[in-house]
Amino acid sequence: MILNRYSRVLTQDESLPASQAMIIGSGVPYEDLNKPFVGIGSTGFDGNPCNMHLTTLAALQKKSVLDTKQMVGLLFNTIGVSDGITNGNDGMRYSLPSREIIADSIETMAGAHFHDGIIFTAGCDKNMPGAIMAMARLNRPAIMVYGGTIGGGNYKGEKLNIVSAFEAYGKKINGKISEEDFKEVIKNSCPGPGACGGMYTANTMATAIEVMGMSLPYSSSSPARSEEKKKECMNIGKHIYNLLEKDIKPSDIITPASILNALRVVTILGGSTNAALHMIAIARTMGIPLDLAQLQKITDTTPLLADMKPSGKYLMEDLHALGGTPAVMKFMLEEGMIDGNCLTVTGKTIAENLKDLPGLPKDQDLLRPVSNPIKKEGHIQVLYGNIAKKGAVAKITGHEGEKFEGTAICFDSEVAANEGIREGKVKPGNVVVIRYVGPKGGPGMPEMLKPTSAIIGAGLGDKVALITDGRFSGGSHGFVVGHITPEAMEGGELALVKDGDTILIDAIKNQIEVKVTPEELELRKKNWVKPPYRVTSGYLWKYIQLVQDASTGCLTDL
8 A cells, every 4th residue: 555645746756856855854854755744734823712722732743643653744834813803893804715715725735745644723613614625625634633622711600701702792882791890701701722612613613523524533522721632632643644544535534424414413512503604615625515405404304402502501611521522423323313334534433433432421411302402403594585595594593582573774784783783773673684794795704793792792682683694603692694695795685675674584484584575676676786895905805706605605616
């Protein structure tokens, strides 16, 4: 078996002496040129808890690779964007587009430098789908390592997380929290390294990717500062070597069945609506058909079982204490909810991995039994109607009801919406419309966590709904509908809604409608004038030219 099938192009061709000289000059011994090269990448960077420790984890992985004496480990980095830091400001425009840069740059590094295998460590929302998309494109032995979840914060006996800080702002502007308490919540919400602690997008995607088979058991649930996370990195060398030796590639692991497994765990755990975008993008990159209608079928047949934040009470560190993601998978396997025959990066099937691992303890209440679900169908609902002809994605956990009818109050940007909420313009019974924030309109389809958090903080969470052609953080909750397609900037009917229009959102009938006649909508369409794009140069301008709509995963390369 030839293990250095890619790197040998550089290292074994005598007509490329300069290539070999530069590799040796970088510290690789001459006698190691015949070994397989493993690219060890991360989105590590300072200034963000999700990513600040990833270079340290990557260094442990390099040592593990080198300790095998059978491979060469080569470190590299790519970018990351912090969703927590950029939410509510123009930096969020770069968040979803960063997924494409991450995928492109991993592909570029491994392709240009002929890596035989890839280990990649990611810690924030777009990092992980970007890494998996690159692995799918390259189709070489690969493992994704999750940087791990952050520990919970605490102030005055209240458990805190990043969403606590967002919601504290709404409380402050409504006089429900003192200036001192507001500052202390900020100080104590993020107590160190790790990704946002609830079942937000980072933990959603990490869990989905582990269940899909592209991460080692426990990777998605081991906290950032845990001994288990260190051990995962210190032992990874033998696992990537096993994949090289057996020539197990992403195409052997990412299959229609494993995608289905991943979507089911997203559903039972109450994961982020961003999973709709990312799972479609991953599947399509791998050449597997997946669309919103298929996601709805998963929702219709899979219950919501986990009582996890943002709408529930538990964090990922609590799940870790109960046996982590493998314990959830064991539960799902016993209930016939996942296919145990799917291959994983251990070189074994899901069923083989779980055989000797413990399940959930009997006295836990984080994950309910199938006989007593939080909601008998899933929480991610795909809605259609005259303002969402290609679909919209709602997060309906059961806490916020399943139907809302109210009067529209329209904002043509997130900034305008935030000002309107702060100034008290949003009243009980309103359907808040935030438009021109889609993939092209935003640009970059920014998350609406700041307005949803302000609404919750203002005590309006159960009194208003919010709809948008943007998207939501996994930390958003309340009656919210995003991913409305076609987006307003491209002439979607969301652009035609006026203040005072009645909007019906029905998650039972999967319907979202503005109650005006087709003739009136047609008249409004004739009079609509497309606004100018918000940027006209740089990366975001390139993104506007290339990005597809939300219903197909916002890909730029297909």
